[in-house]
Amino acid sequence: MKVALVGNPNTGKSTLFNALTGLNQRVGNFPGVTVDKKVGACKLPDGRTAQIIDLPGTYSLYPKSKDESIVFEVLADRNNTAHPDIVVILADASNLKRNLLLYTQVADLKVPVVIALNMMDLARKAGTEIDIDALSAKLGIQIIPIAARQHENIDKLKEAIAFTSSIPLQLDTIEVESLAPGLISKIKNELLVDKPYTALQMAHQHENLHFLTSQQSDRIEELEQEFSFHSQKAQAAETIARFNFINDVLFDTVKHRDGAFEETLSNRIDKVLTHKVWGFIIFFGILFLIFQSIFAWSEYPMSLIEELFIWLGSTAHSLMPPGVFTDLVVDGILAGLSGVLVFIPQIAILFAFIAILEDTGYMSRVTFMMDKIMRKVGLSGKSVVPLIGGLACAVPSIMSTRNIENWKDRLITIMVTPLVSCSARLPIYTLLISLIVPDKKVFGVINMAGLVLMAMYILSIVSAIVVAWVMKLIIKSRERGYFIMELPVYRLPRWSNIGLTVVEKVKAFVFQAGKVIIAISIILWVLASYGPAAKMDAVEAKYNSPEVKAQYSGAELDRMKSSDKLENSYAGVLGKAIEPAIKPLGYDWKIGIALITSFAAREVFVGTMATIYSVDADDSHVESVREKMKNARNPETGALVFTVASAFSLMVFYAFAMQCMSTLAVVYRETKSWKWPIIQFVYMGVLAYVASLIVYQLLK
Structure with missing residues (x-):
């Protein structure tokens, strides 16, 4: 049934x-x-x-x-x-x-x-x-x-x-x-429709009904003209x-009952929460709470997960015989896995807050409040739902633009939604922020890292609005949009539903992103561990020579040898090839490898960094990804790789760049043309390069 x-x-x-x-x-x-x-x-x-x-x-x-x-x-x-x-x-x-x-x-x-x-x-x-x-x-x-x-x-x-x-x-x-x-009797007889109301609806909607052939639709059009x-x-x-x-x-x-139409509690609450001044102050207060919580509440579970993977790496090295397979398991698979799982607490907190805001009915109020602002930049209030949904993932958000009736509003919303910082960017932001932002409190309660994270999200939303305004001027359409929305009554959140949503979203992140990250980590490990035979033989010969052995201790030799091998590997060759283009942004060839691999999906950046620095590391001391990146130095200058300038430049690059194949695929599916995804990829790429170049040159 x-x-x-x-x-x-x-x-x-x-x-x-x-x-x-x-x-x-x-x-x-x-x-x-x-x-x-x-x-x-x-x-x-x-x-x-x-x-x-x-x-x-x-x-x-x-x-x-x-x-x-x-x-x-x-x-x-x-x-x-x-x-x-x-x-x-x-x-x-x-x-x-x-x-x-x-x-x-x-x-x-x-x-x-x-x-x-x-x-x-x-x-x-x-x-x-x-x-x-x-x-x-x-x-x-x-x-x-x-x-x-x-x-x-x-x-x-x-x-x-x-x-x-x-x-x-x-x-x-x-x-x-x-x-x-x-008209109804004619449609019933000619198209063999048995219900009068079905025939009437076919007269109204025949141009858009998939179950009618083009001949049947044309015949209904003729009958409509015949009967005026x-x-x-x-x-x-x-x-x-x-x-x-x-x-x-x-x-x-x-x-x-008498007096039944007195003002409801929801309406009284709305007088404050949707107020033209207090409404926005409360909304930004809620955003501030979310980003503070992401850092404050996730630090302990993240540290536990990091320590677990450090222990697993050390145990694997001590129990498994030295060799290629052990290196693959520890430096490829375990390093890639740690890059995914360590961010589960932060992603769970973000999705929990979004689910609570939706379940209580507050998200509808945000849509209502933002309508006037959105109209000025060429969007409607309905565009707010995909844009806020973009905080989680751009793919379902772009699909949700189908309820925007106006073609121009819908297209602009599709084009700017990937600019909103999604959950895939969260691991990159939090990793880089933890490297450069001191763990300090402002006024004793406000976490500095949380402030920087909130700034990145506000940057993404403001940039989406600015780009939408530019597109409003470029894309021409006479069609007028309108906004009708019903505000649901406020309700207490259903914690079972919130829990279910968080579990589903975390599962999707771990299994969908996880599969890509593990696969790319293994490929990367191979590319980073092997290279052209002539180059690898030259590295072996250099570190086996008596002159070099006499100069350095055994531990220093191992570290220098693994660094040289990585630089001459296939991954190193690839990174070196693009280094001239990315050097003005403050990136070295290792970051270049991560930029290439993360075109599949942004979150691959963290797994790539974990794999690259694991291959480059000394097996006698297993560290977390954050520690490896914090201590990374430029071999030529001896300066730290991740400085304030380079880290902010990198965050801005990932804030703007279209590095998600799934999003491009869904934009093609929704617009039925390769024109718009190509335009989107190019404009976001140029915006990312120029913005990160300016940031690095100003901060360095």
């Missing part, structure tokens, strides 16, 4: 989906489009397993975005793999009048329907009393009152799903045929008729 969840945004649909499916869920794509499809399995009381499909949130079957258009496609096309046997419509009990508009449209498609009436607790608090039995009788369907967040009555909903008739029993809502009588069909007028007439029906239904079934 296939069950589709349908509902307005902010009605708790995702919460209900999680309550029904638990961990038994997966994400794919709807056929023919790039819109995400969340599917899960749910055990019903009669022993059957239902497939639950979470359809995108929408206020109406008339779509305003790509995601919303999927709802009608799935419900109307019987050949669609996601076409349901039953539809569960999630309605907000505290806002029933508006939510029932979508119900009446879905009901008229004549698919079996159950209503899950959510947020009954909020309705009661607001003084709204709903006679569920009377409402159920008036509509002719089952209505189950639930509280999805508290898992209240979820079992009753499962029973309702199990025992819903496969024949639609809901009563008619409006006279659909009267809205376009001749005006889509907007028909839609307006339909909406009025539907609200008349809804008003009649609710008149006898919903009662409001």
Whole structure:
């Protein structure tokens, strides 16, 4: 049995989906489009397993975005793999009048329907009393009152799903045929459509429906002209008729207590949190708290992970026989792994904060507050969601731009979202900050490292806004954008959901980034351990000569020999080839190797540094990556490699450079052209080079 969840945004649909499916869920794509499809399995009381499909949130079957258009496609096309046997419509009990508009449209498609009436607790608090039995009788369907967040009555909903008739029993809502009588009957007869409302919706949406052939779409266009069909007028007439029906239904079934419309607590909180002055001060205060916490709370677990890998490296060296395999395990695999796992605490803290802000409803307020600022730079308030999502990862953020209706707004948002510092940049920033920023407190409480990290994130957001403003002037479009958003009520965060989100995000980071980093670490180890035979033989001959042996101690000889071998290895040759181009930025050939490898994914930088400095290190003393980099010196000048100038230059380079193949791939998928990803790669590369050059030359 296939069950589709349908509902307005902010009605708790995702919460209900999680309550029904638990961990038994997966994400794919709807056929023919790039819109995400969340599917899960749910055990019903009669022993059957239902497939639950979470359809995108929408206020109406008339779509305003790509995601919303999927709802009608799935419900109307019987050949669609996601076409349901039953539809569960999630309605907000505290806002029933508006939510029932979508119900009446879905009901008229004549698919079996159950209503899950959510947020009954909020309705009661607001003084709204709903006679569920009377409402159920008036509509002719089952209505189950639930509280999805508290898992209240979820079992009753499962029973309702199990025992819903496969024949639609809901009563008619409006006279659909009267809205376009001749046209509807013609479409029904010629395209073999059995439901009048499906035929009417096809008249409205035929140009964008994937299940219609181009010939069928052209024929509907001809019929519209024949019957002088005006889509907007028909839609307006339909909406009025539907609200008349809804008003009649609710008149006898919903009662409001006297004084029920007094100001809600959420509105009173919003007077402060969305204030034109205090709202922004509070928002920056929250950002400040997040970045302070990332450093303050993660230091201890990070030190434990570092010590664990130092112990593992020492143990491996003492237990395993000296040779190539031991070097590969310790300097390649373990060094690469440590570069990934040491940053788990910081990434977990960042994702936990983002999840809490979303779960409480505060993230919607940030979107609302930023709309006016965004309009001035050529974006809309809806662009804020992808930009803030970019703090986690640019890939899903770029995919989430589909709900921006205006083409120009959407394209600019796609082009600037990768400038926002994502979680892959966090390990680079924190590593470099720990090398150059002293572990001091300002005013005894404010962590200096946290301030620098916050500055890097603010730089990335400001740069995204500036680039968006420039693109607004370059990209021409007459289409006007608009911003409609519903602010959900404030809620306490669900800690189980926060925990689930953090675990999922950390898992994705470790396994997706981890696989790339381990693979590149092994390849790097090979490139750094082997080189052209003539060069390697020359190094061996040099350090075996009696003159050199007489000058240095055994430990010094080993250190110099391993350094020379690295410089003459294949990795060294590659790094030396690009060194002239990156020297003005303050980088040596070892950093050059990291710049090349991290084009696959930014976080590979840390693994590369770990591998390069492990190959270069003395086996008798195992250090953490941070210690190795802190002590690294230029062999020609003897100066430290990572100075304030070079480290800040490197952070700025990674803040701006497009070093993520996954992001380029998703930009191509969303724009259906290689033109925009190439422009994006070039402009971000030039911006990164010029900015880091200026930073290094000013600070050195």
